[in-house]
Amino acid sequence: MFAFCSLLLILPSYINTIFSIMITRKDFLKKSSLIAVGGLLFPSLMKGNKVMQKEFGNNDFIPLGSGKPLVIATWNNLKATEAAMNKMKETNSALDAVEAGARVPEADPEDTSVGYGGMPDRDGMVTLDACIMDEKGNAGSVTFLQNIMHPISVARKVMEKTPHVMLSGDGAYQFAIAQGFKKENLLTEKARLAWEDWKKKNNYIPIGEKNHDTIGILAIDEKNNISGACTTSGWAFKMHGRVGDSPIIGAGMYVDNEVGGACATGVGEFVMKTCGSFLIVELMRNGRSPQEAVEEAIHRIVKRYDYKDLQIGYLAINKKGEHGAYSIKPGFNYALHQNGENRKLDSDSFVK
Numbered sequence: 001m002f003a004f005c006s007l008l009l010i011l012p013s014y015i016n017t018i019f020s021i022m023i024t025r026k027d028f029l030k031k032s033s034l035i036a037v038g039g040l041l042f043p044s045l046m047k048g049n050k051v052m053q054k055e056f057g058n059n060d061f062i063p064l065g066s067g068k069p070l071v072i073a074t075w076n077n078l079k080a081t082e083a084a085m086n087k088m089k090e091t092n093s094a095l096d097a098v099e100a101g102a103r104v105p106e107a108d109p110e111d112t113s114v115g116y117g118g119m120p121d122r123d124g125m126v127t128l129d130a131c132i133m134d135e136k137g138n139a140g141s142v143t144f145l146q147n148i149m150h151p152i153s154v155a156r157k158v159m160e161k162t163p164h165v166m167l168s169g170d171g172a173y174q175f176a177i178a179q180g181f182k183k184e185n186l187l188t189e190k191a192r193l194a195w196e197d198w199k200k201k202n203n204y205i206p207i208g209e210k211n212h213d214t215i216g217i218l219a220i221d222e223k224n225n226i227s228g229a230c231t232t233s234g235w236a237f238k239m240h241g242r243v244g245d246s247p248i249i250g251a252g253m254y255v256d257n258e259v260g261g262a263c264a265t266g267v268g269e270f271v272m273k274t275c276g277s278f279l280i281v282e283l284m285r286n287g288r289s290p291q292e293a294v295e296e297a298i299h300r301i302v303k304r305y306d307y308k309d310l311q312i313g314y315l316a317i318n319k320k321g322e323h324g325a326y327s328i329k330p331g332f333n334y335a336l337h338q339n340g341e342n343r344k345l346d347s348d349s350f351v352k
């Protein structure tokens with residue numbers, strides 16, 4: 001009787017341990033049969049890990065992943081995840097990787113919500129926000145930066161070369177120039193024409209804009225270190241001086257190397273009001289999977305605010321290399337470079 005009771009006590013934690021073992025391609029089949037048996041015997045335990053549930057419950061048996069190194073980025077930024085992974089192969093540094101990844105859309109004139117080519121504010125000025133965080137908890141950020149193509153690299157310099165976390169506006173610009181960055185005009189003809197058109201129709205009132213595709217990027221390197229970056233030109237035709245969530249550590253992006261990382265895209269005001277990325281990392285610290293954590297962070301927004309015209313998307317990764325993605329509305333996607341594959345994936349959403 002005693003032996004039977006002990007078995008009942010020990011078995012659930014044993015199965016849970018099996019679930020949390022990293023899944024590699026090699027032992028995937030072996031573990032999937034163990035987990036299938038575990039799921040039949042203890043279905044309630046399966047509910048504890050949504051990522052696992054999705055892996056084994058969605059019929060197609062595609063692992064959502066636990067391979068490292070990995071890079072994940074908001075939206076269909078496959079070129080960014082590719083550049084980040086290439087950098088990671090060179091330097092084995094998640095920090096170098098996220099910076100290299102963020103620089104890709106920053107330099108792309110066709111990307112109208114980041115860096116060069118970004119939509120201007122309602123006064124016709126392109127103002128940029130970015131932040132970066134490394135595995136030691138160091139952080140750097142720039143806000144309201146103009147005429148510098150790579151705010152993410154300036155943010156890294158703030159982190160590495162100053163005693164501060166954030167530089168803003170003209171001070172950030174002066175610092176960038178002193179660090180050797182070039183002054184450049186970031187307003188492309190395409191963005192200028194879009195602004196001229198907006199001015200005709202919108203009476204100088206900033207509107208809820210669809211164009212809001214900030215890049216947030218997270219990476220884990222082979223040393224199991226996590227870093228993150230976030231960069232944007234923000235809400236198109238915003239009020240002059242508006243700063244969003246992207247340069248705010250804990251809002252647009254947050255990393256804790258003991259736990260994981262998170263980043264955001266979408267209407268930054270609501271990410272800031274709920275400390276979104278910090279919240280997600282803290283939820284993971286308290287045992288939530290990345291998927292459960294991003295879903296809870298979206299629920300906090302939709303419970304409290306009118307989300308009819310809002311789109312916000314979150315990504316999260318944990319130390320095991322698992323990830324989560326969730327948004328308010330359908331349409332949010334992301335790029336994941338893991339296990340040698342660089343893929344675009346669609347996020348689940350609160351509104352179906």
Ligand code: GLY
Binds near residue numbers: 214243245264269
């Ligand atoms: N999420 C970017 C912004 O709101 O500026």
